[in-house]
Amino acid sequence: MMNTADDVIVPRTIPALWQAKRRKQPITMLTAYDASFARAADEAGIDVLLVGDSLGMVVQGQRDTLSVTLDDMVYHTQLVRRGAPGRLIMADMPFLSDSTVAQALASAGRLLQEGGADLVKIEGGEAKAPIIRALTDAGIPVCAHVGLLPQHVRQLGGYRVQGRDAEDAARILHDAEVLVEAGAVMVLVECVPGPLGTRLATALETPVIGIGAGNGVDGQVLVLHDLLGLNDHPPRFVRDFLRGRGSIGQALTAYVAAVRDRSFPAEHEGYI
Template sequence: MRSTLNVLRKKLAAGRKISMLTCYDAGFAKVMEDAQVDCILVGDTLGMLVQGRDSTLPVLLQDIAYHVSCVARGTRRPFLLADMPFGTYQESPQQALRNAVTLMQAGAQMVKIEGGAELAPTIELLTRSGIPVCGHIGLLPSHVHALGGYRVQGKEDAEARRIVADARAVEAAGAAMMVIEAVPDPVARQVCEAVQLITIGIGASVACSGQVLVLHDMLGLTATPAKFVKNYMVGAPAGGDAVLQAFRRYAQEVETGAFPGVEHVYGMAAGNIGTPYGNQSGS
């Protein structure tokens, strides 16, 4: 039986954190399930990893829907989230609802959208319509051009206050989960203290309810990985189950709070993080 939000909350209540990985196909999804990874995110990172693009921006709704259906067919247990691509929810809450329905019909249990307080009406409509929502604050990959590149967010006091306010607004609108990306550890901790929903960190803080990494990054397939990445193939046993063991070790380290370590989170002086999400060129 596929996991639910209630199952995830019970795990947290028992003092164990939630593991999440991105995935785009049935084969890897099945290995993640065998490794006891809690959640799988079909991310718009597939634009860079699967389609060979320079960013996540060109990814289409039908691209995500196709890969969601692949992952859904490959698994029975993990909780399954789907990114809503750039341009599929910004126009209006009604546009977001139509497109979210497509992803839910493809097999997703929750949709993820990037943004803060400005998305409150969209989150409210989706949740009223029975569609669970995962917010995404801090570094927003779909806003990369507006942000001036992949840069740590929240270093200045005003920016940190805005991030905390966005987190509260996303929760108040009805989101059940929230990704916090590339935010200095002290600010991420403030966010976690300010909200009650499930917080998933990536380059944020071990204080989050759980962690997410991009599949290709944590398998060591990235030419220039960001600071928040740990290569779980290092030390994995040789042989056919090396990837399984890498996934399993990741899930265990997240569950116990061993990952991320201090070397995987940002301080207040952090700047650019490079080009994350498995960019093979390192550019």
Template sequence: MLNTLLTKAAAGEKIAMLTCYDATFAKVLALAGVDVLLVGDSLGMVIQGASNTLEVTMQDMIYHTRLVAKGAPHTVIMTDMPACSYEHDPQTALANAQTLMAAGAHLVKIEGGGEMVATARYLVENGVPVCAHLGFTPQSVEKLGGYKIQGKTEESAQAMLTDAQAMAQAGVSMVLFEMIPAALATEITQSINVPTIGIGAGAGCTGQVLVLQDLLGIYSGPTDKAPQDYKAPRFAQNFLQQGGSVQQAVSDYVQAVKEGRFPEDRHSY
């Protein structure tokens, strides 16, 4: 399934990806034509009510991957490797990645460039397809000083380009960019031979991803904060407002991505 998707992307077809955490939504999203279901560690926020993704465990990711795989057995499933499951040594990363693959994932996503290039290469060489996550990396939110756009300076943009090219050379299947300037994402997309997925990275990427709860307009922040204090990220769009049903909202998103109508300039940096 993954190879078929990558072939379509290479031929110019846009990839529509959404996060998913359970079997019911997995079935709905698959029927609506979503290409990739991302079992994201964003579940720490939208499912568990935390303020970030750092408390999510391997057991959480295994559990939710199994649920999604049951609901969408014929759709590509990507699973986030949670914090502390891959950063320390490649052997531990491989063991954890293989566990997620056994639970139903077709590829895993790891955050960061630099030292993570070697880890990505090791996973790929041992039969685990990888998606590299660059730009704003939620597991490094404390180090980055909050939810901030990345790649704004010439130095940081060059570093991201270098990391993306290194990841492509290491054999990753995809590169995901979060919250980076649209022009930079387009430049990098054109410079590497693997598909790119954007979230707050403009329309120049090979595909797009959103958090399902953002697409439905139902996420209002962590449980310890008042809903009225929450402000949706710039890159999010509530497709349910116009769609009228969950199924139609997802179908509208898929069509908008495929036709290049989403994201618009207002969703980009």
């Protein structure tokens, strides 16, 4: 059943995100890297802003995310916080910033204390459970990132869909369950078949946000520059929301509406 305008939750806190899931209100998330775009996303009603290490590719022009430093992430998180002071902001833990518990605590602490983030996102499977548990015990909320792991791209040999066979799908589901048990307050799943995205959202009490994970998850995230049609070779799960519209603000508003009414992603914008 669709929520009426009066029923819509504005998730300014993590408990409000959980409430949105329980009430089946799709959650909107978008990357942002500076104050101007953060302000535009805020005005469009985006629920969560992700300061992604994807900035290495879309802002810095790097071939992948691995060269992004913690200083880069702190700086861009500061900019986004200034542009959207009232929004929930999540910051990526960049490559090798969470190799040990001590390092992860120091890195995440900087993202919250200096950057102004509300929570951090960590890529990885079951091996990250001790890190997530330590951060949670220290009062740092964590989003677990499973499925395709961009920080493992050299190991994977490219950006490939994950979880297509039964064994790999079971591993991803197991990883997510273990990381939630360790304290993760949210799960982001990337580039998996739609049915697996649905299984994750059904199995987990935490909100599950998808990017290329079908329409059965609890919310969607896109890279801002992809949403605006600035990627010459976009993956199939991307839609150009600026096409046919007169402004960036209209494109962002259209994205929010399409996620909320579940017209995005369409079946052809996912994987099987």
